[in-house]
Amino acid sequence: MSIAPQLLRGPSLMAEILLSEAEKAFIHHGDDLRCDGRTRLDYRPIILETGLVSNASGSSRLRLANSDVLVGVKVELASPLSEKPLEGRLEFFVDCSANATPEFEGRGGEDLANEICRFLQMSYMSGDTINLSELSVLAGQQCWVLYVDILILECGGNLYDTVSLAVKSALYTTQIPSIKVATMDGDQPELELSEDPYDTKRLNTQNVPCLVTLMKIGNHYLVDPTPEEECCSSSGVVVAVSGSKKITAVRKIGSGSLHPESLVSMLKTASEVGAVVNKILMKKLLEEETAGKTQKVGFMR
Amino acid sequence: MPVDSRRLQGPESAFSYTLLEKKDANAEESILSADLQKMLIDSNHVRKDKRKPTDARPLFLRTGIISQAKGSAYIEQGNTKLVCGVYGPREVQKKSDFRLNGQLFCEFKFAPFSCQKRRSHQQDNEELVLSGLLREALEAAVCLHHFPKAQVEVNIMVIENDGSPLAAALTCASLALASASIPMYDLVIGAAVRQLPKLLLLDPTKDEEWQPKLNHDENNSNLTVGFMPSMQQICAYVHEGVSNPEELEQMLKIVTEYCLKVQPVVQLCLKETVEKMLASEGENNDAE
Amino acid sequence: MTSYENSTNTESKCIISTPGQRLCLAEDKYIGGVGTYTRQGYIMSCLAGIVKITAQPDKRILVEVRSGKEQTVVPSAGDIVTARITQVNPRWARCAILCVKEMVLAEPFRGQLRKEDVRATEKDRVEMYKCFRPNDIILARVLSLGDAHSYVLSTAENELGVVIAYSEEGTPMVPVGWQEMQCPKTYVKEMRKVAKVSPEIISNENNKEAAN
Numbered sequence: 081m082s083i084a085p086q087l088l089r090g091p092s093l094m095a096e097i098l099l100s101e102a103e104k105a106f107i108h109h110g111d112d113l114r115c116d117g118r119t120r121l122d123y124r125p126i127i128l129e130t131g132l133v134s135n136a137s138g139s140s141r142l143r144l145a146n147s148d149v150l151v152g153v154k155v156e157l158a159s160p161l162s163e164k165p166l167e168g169r170l171e172f173f174v175d176c177s178a179n180a181t182p183e184f185e186g187r188g189g190e191d192l193a194n195e196i197c198r199f200l201q202m203s204y205m206s207g208d209t210i211n212l213s214e215l216s217v218l219a220g221q222q223c224w225v226l227y228v229d230i231l232i233l234e235c236g237g238n239l240y241d242t243v244s245l246a247v248k249s250a251l252y253t254t255q256i257p258s259i260k261v262a263t264m265d266g267d268q269p270e271l272e273l274s275e276d277p278y279d280t281k282r283l284n285t286q287n288v289p290c291l292v293t294l295m296k297i298g299n300h301y302l303v304d305p306t307p308e309e310e311c312c313s314s315s316g317v318v319v320a321v322s323g324s325k326k327i328t329a330v331r332k333i334g335s336g337s338l339h340p341e342s343l344v345s346m347l348k349t350a351s352e353v354g355a356v357v358n359k360i361l362m363k364k365l366l367e368e369e370t371a372g373k374t375q376k377v378g379f380m381r
Numbered sequence: 382m383p384v385d386s387r388r389l390q391g392p393e394s395a396f397s398y399t400l401l402e403k404k405d406a407n408a409e410e411s412i413l414s415a416d417l418q419k420m421l422i423d424s425n426h427v428r429k430d431k432r433k434p435t436d437a438r439p440l441f442l443r444t445g446i447i448s449q450a451k452g453s454a455y456i457e458q459g460n461t462k463l464v465c466g467v468y469g470p471r472e473v474q475k476k477s478d479f480r481l482n483g484q485l486f487c488e489f490k491f492a493p494f495s496c497q498k499r500r501s502h503q504q505d506n507e508e509l510v511l512s513g514l515l516r517e518a519l520e521a522a523v524c525l526h527h528f529p530k531a532q533v534e535v536n537i538m539v540i541e542n543d544g545s546p547l548a549a550a551l552t553c554a555s556l557a558l559a560s561a562s563i564p565m566y567d568l569v570i571g572a573a574v575r576q577l578p579k580l581l582l583l584d585p586t587k588d589e590e591w592q593p594k595l596n597h598d599e600n601n602s603n604l605t606v607g608f609m610p611s612m613q614q615i616c617a618y619v620h621e622g623v624s625n626p627e628e629l630e631q632m633l634k635i636v637t638e639y640c641l642k643v644q645p646v647v648q649l650c651l652k653e654t655v656e657k658m659l660a661s662e663g664e665n666n667d668a669e
Numbered sequence: 670m671t672s673y674e675n676s677t678n679t680e681s682k683c684i685i686s687t688p689g690q691r692l693c694l695a696e697d698k699y700i701g702g703v704g705t706y707t708r709q710g711y712i713m714s715c716l717a718g719i720v721k722i723t724a725q726p727d728k729r730i731l732v733e734v735r736s737g738k739e740q741t742v743v744p745s746a747g748d749i750v751t752a753r754i755t756q757v758n759p760r761w762a763r764c765a766i767l768c769v770k771e772m773v774l775a776e777p778f779r780g781q782l783r784k785e786d787v788r789a790t791e792k793d794r795v796e797m798y799k800c801f802r803p804n805d806i807i808l809a810r811v812l813s814l815g816d817a818h819s820y821v822l823s824t825a826e827n828e829l830g831v832v833i834a835y836s837e838e839g840t841p842m843v844p845v846g847w848q849e850m851q852c853p854k855t856y857v858k859e860m861r862k863v864a865k866v867s868p869e870i871i872s873n874e875n876n877k878e879a880a881n
Contacts, residue, residue, distance in 0.1 A: 162396055191513070198510045205593035206601075208623045315521070317618065326599075327629060330620035335520035337614035340633055348626040451775065470743050471776045473817070481814065522688075524706065524715055528743045530814050531778075559688050562736040564715040566706065567689030611689040612708075648687045651717040655685045655736070659719070 097311045107312045108298040114309070120302040121353060126245070128361075129377050130253040130368060138254030142246035145306070146236020149243055151250040152229050155257070157271070160216065160223040168215020168223035172200045173230065174243065180235040189232075196230075196243055203244075203289045203320030203329035210251075210288055218261050218269055226254065237307040240318045244291035245361060251288060252365050255280035289320040289328045290357050292350045296338060301346050303353055317346055321354020323362070397498055417601075418577050421589055430459070430586065437572075437584035437639060442552075442650040444560040445657070452561020456553040459586060460543035463550060465557040470531035483525035484532040487516040489550060491539045497587070511547055518551055518607040518617035524564040533563055544586040545573035551607040551617060556647055560654050567609035568647055569616060570640040574632050576602045576624055581635055591622045599623055604632050608640040686714035686734055693732060700725070704734030742772045744780075744811045744820050749829075752780050752822065754805045760784050762801045764809075766820065779819040782809060786823035787862055788830075799848075799860035806833035808864050830864035 099107075103115075112119050124145040133139035136152035143149075160167060174196045176189025183189065204210055215224040228250065230243055258274040258281060295305040295316035302309065305316075314336025320329040327347065332338065338346075422428055432438070438459030447453035450466035473484060489511040491500045504512070519535065535558065537550045551571025558565055575585035578600045582589050591603035602622025608615055615637075620629065686692060692712045693699050701707055704716040714720070718736030725731050744750055748769050756763035761784060765777035787795045801807065808829050809822040824830045827847070836842050836852030836859060844863045845851045851858045 194506065194509055195513060198506060202621055205621065206623050208599060322623070326623045326625060327620065328623050330618060330629070331514070332517065332615065332618040335517055337521040337609060337612070337616040338618070339613060340608075340615055340637055343615055343618065344626070344630045344633060347629050351626045469776075470741060472778055528741060529745070530820075531743045555688075559717045562716055562718070562741055564704065564706075564741065565688040566708075566713075566715060568687065609689065611691070611713075648690075651687045652685045655717055655719065658736075659683075 097307055099308060099311060103308070104312055107309055114302065114306075116306065118304075120300060121349065123241075123304045123357070124306075128245070128249055128364060128368075130249050130365065132376060136250075137256065138250045138252070140246050140249035140253065142242060142249065144236075144238060144242045144245070144304070146234055147239060147242040148232075148234035148236075149239075149246040150231045150233055151243075151246040152231070153250050153254045154227045154229070155254065156225050156227065157217065157222055157259075158225045159221060164212075165220035166216050167212040168217075168225060169212065170201075170204055170210070170226045170228060172197045172204075172228045172247075175229065175231050176235070177232060180232045184232075184235070192239070196239060199240065199291070199318060199320075199329065199331060200228075200244065200247065202331075203291065206328050208287060208324075208326065209322050209328055211284065214283065215256075217259055217271070221269065222271065224256060226251070237310055238293055238304050240291045240293045241304060244289070244320070245357070248285060248288045248290060248361060249365055251283055252285045252362075253369075254283060256283070286362065287323040289322045290354050290361065292319045292321055292354045292357065293317075293333075294319065294346045294350055295334075296336070296342065296346070301342070301349070303349075317343065317350065319347060319350035319354065321351050321358065323355075323358045325351055325355040327351055399497060418580060421577070421582070422580065428582065429588070434580055434582050435635065437643075438586075440643065440646060442556060442647065444556060444650060444654040450557075450561070452557045452559070452563070454553045454557035454560060456549050456556070458545065458549045458584065460541055461539075461546055461549050461586075462541040463537055463539045463546065463553055465538075465550070465553040466536045467533060467554075467557045467561040467563065468536075469533040470528035470563075471534070473530065473532045481529055483523075483528040483530075485516050485519055485523060485525070486532050486534045487512045487519065487537070487554075488535070489515055489537045489539075491542060491546075495539045495542045511550070514547060514617055514619060515550055515554060518569060519554060519558070521614070521616035522555060522565050522567055522569045522609055523558065524566060527564045533558070533561075542587065544588075544590045545571075545584055545605065547571060547605045547617075547619065548573040548584070548607075552643065552647065556650065559651050567612045567614075568644065569607050569609055570643045570647065571605065571607050571617070572636045572639045572643070573603065573605040574636050576600060576604070576622065576628060576632055581632060583635060583639055593621075600625070600628065602628075602632075604629070604636065606633065606636045606640070608637050610641050610644040684720040685718070686720050687717045688715050690714045692720060692734075698729055700729055700731050702731045702733035704736065705732060742769045742774065744769050744778055744814075746811050746813050748811045750780070750809055750811055750822065751832075752807055752809055753777075754801045754803050754807060757797050757801050757803060759797055762797060763819070764807065764822070766822075767806075780809070780811075780822045781815065781819040782807075782822045782824065786812065786821070786825055789825040800862040801831065802834065802859075802861075804835065805831045805861070807831050808866075824862055824864070827865045828867065830862040832864050832866055834859070834861055 127143040130140040132141050133152050137155045138153040141150045174193040176184040176193045178185040217223055228247055258279045260272045262270045262272040294301045294303055295313040297313045315334035315338055317330055317332050319327055322328050441457035443455045446455045447466045450468055452467040454465050456463055489508050493500045535554050539546050548571035551569050555569035575582040575589050575591055591601055602624045605619045607617030692714055695707045695710050695712045701712040705712050706715050712732055714734045716734045716736045718734045721733040721735050723731045744766055750766045751768040752764040752766045754762050754764045762782045764780045766780045767777055784795050784797055785792050787800050809824050812821045812823045815821040834842050834850055838852055838855050840852055840854045842850035842852050847863050849858050850861045
């Protein structure tokens with residue numbers, strides 16, 4: 081298998097990282113052992129906390145190595161799209177603030193933000209992942225819109241995975257108030273909000289996909305690349321894997337190319353890894369919920 | 382890209398009349414996948430446009446249609462029609478993205494009347510994403526180190542969208558780049574496939590393309606691939622919908638086989654381009 | 670892998686290649702020239718054009734691909750370029766690069782000529798206004814790719830400098846020394862960093878003018 085002969089350039093918007101020849105050689109040709117002691121299919125430690133933002137309907141903060149992401153979900157009522165009168169919708173917005181990395185200053189982070197947004201939308205689109213008809217309040221007239229705002233506090237590589245895990249956790253904790261359609265006053269329906277603030281429903285997030293980024297380096301591929309590893313790779317794939325191990329969206333990233341065989345094997349690995357990540361995440365979220373809130377850790381720590 | 386922001390956008394509240402037509406067919410939302418399959422294909426495994434599942438639509442290619450551009454190409458894949466113009470290498474316009482290596486600038490645009498729903502004149506989110514995908518795919522194929530500090534512009538205009546526009550754009554762009562004498566490692570051939578629960582449809586039309594719908598998304602998906610046939614490399618890969626890795630492998634196989642079939646067609650078109658150029662050069666020399 | 674190595678055009682008796690097509694083995698005998706690259710031990714084409722095979726003096730064979738169109742050219746370090754001065758100030762002159770070697774560019778690239786690079790000797794005594802005026806056509810060498818704004822040029826050679834300049838009256842001037850040019854109509858002398866144009870360069874220049 082030949083590496084595309086152009087100069088290798090990291091696919092993400094990471095700042096140019098200076099690497100010596102020896103470091104590059106280790107990343108390219110090293111055995112199943114990476115600079116930080118992981119094997120190729122290991123993630124770095126993840127710190128996750130939910131319910132941090134009191135004004136949001138659901139929120140989470142996730143830190144994966146040096147990437148720190150805060151997600152807040154706001155639920156609002158709106159009229160459904162004319163093409164889909166029976167469904168509510170999810171709106172994603174990624175904010176790559178200039179705080180995270182100097183690269184994002186001005187409009188620098190916009191492209192990356194758009195890319196992440198669009199890919200999340202793509203992977204949530206199929207009915208298998210999240211049931212959007214649950215969000216319908218009154219067919220054709222009122223529905224819930226979930227605004228998922230993703231704030232990138234610190235950018236340390238592997239943003240796709242970090243963001244998707246944080247979004248899933250935030251959606252898991254999202255409380256949607258109960259609303260009743262009361263008397264039809266003429267043609268105008270009247271919506272009645274439940275008086276009990278704890279009378280809420282939750283979304284089924286069992287099947288919400290997690291994104292797994294696999295970078296191709298030399299003749300092998302690895303998950304959760306560090307910025308140094310991203311620098312050494314010219315191409316990879318981001319795979320959205322739902323809770324049931326199905327692939328809901330894939331796209332190639334980076335300016336390099338891949339051999340069909342290696343691509344297929346990457347997809348298979350991604351679906352395995354994604355299923356495990358999904359399972360562990362759901363387990364941890366449940367643990368946090370049942371343990372009850374003792375004290376908040378807070379973000380940026 | 383400069384955008385005419387003063388252009389009248391038309392009333393926001395306007396919507397296509399076709400939505401009214403569908404009102405009574407709300408049931409369509411919950412069609413079972415088996416029914417969907419029946420809608421797209423009849424009992425003899427023939428599609429609506431008389432194709433077999435593994436048949437692609439007829440392909441028409443032509444180069445040199447824009448006289449002002451360094452290179453240009455036009456592609457017709459059934460009713461999907463698009464033009465590509467290649468300009469440069471020229472100076473990088475945006476100073477901020479200075480890079481010593483050459484760069485590609487890709488713009489993917491749907492004509493306002495190209496789809497069923499009217500498109501805006503400004504690039505929307507989907508078009509931006511398609512531009513990015515096109516750029517990443519072509520970057521793998523173009524020898525960027527041949528034009529340091531400069532950029533080559535690739536503009537795609539979709540005149541009519543009847544499914545698989547990205548696949549057609551990939552083929553068209555690589556043809557235009559080659560006709561513009563921009564050095565490339567290999568041609569890029571685009572192809573798309575639609576997955577139904579028990580069937581794969583090559584080169585789907587707009588009606589056959591996967592749409593996010595409720596309840597029947599198990600094993601339903603769309604895949605677009607950019608393939609470099611002689612290097613045996615994939616430079617674009619976009620998948621939407623729900624599938625297993627094994628199914629994706631099958632889909633990839635069908636698509637790459639199709640790309641290998643298209644390669645000679647593109648090569649032939651390029652050869653004709655070169656021959657035409659030689660002939661006109663010969664005439665010029667005779668005239669002198 | 671499909672390859673079209675034998676698809677010769679009977680009419681013009683030449684081989685036309687397309688990008689990614691395998692041309693020949695990359696052995697000692699063959700050298701890949703313009704329009705080719707080497708991959709996995711083969712010389713491959715990276716252009717759509719005619720395959721040109723020429724025997725070298727050292728008995729090796731040069732394989733090239735020439736496309737009918739003008740080559741894709743951008744200025745690179747060491748190239749002689751033709752440029753038009755657009756702006757002059759005490760420290761530098763701005764110019765638009767019009768041609769690289771013999772090739773005319775479709776669109777100009779920006780170049781910058783610093784005071785220190787105008788001539789090889791007495792660098793500190795250069796006065797920009799006595800060397801260049803806007804609209805002069807100069808020959809220069811590309812020193813480096815420079816920054817995001819422009820290429821860095823130099824005229825610090827006898828053969829480089831102003832080749833075409835118009836007097837204030839508007840007639841093309843003739844050089845009367847390496848620092849002066851004279852208007853044939855008004856006989857007014859103007860200061861320039863004049864290029865010593867050797868005959869073969871002049872013939873090239875004429876071609877270029879014709880091409881322009």
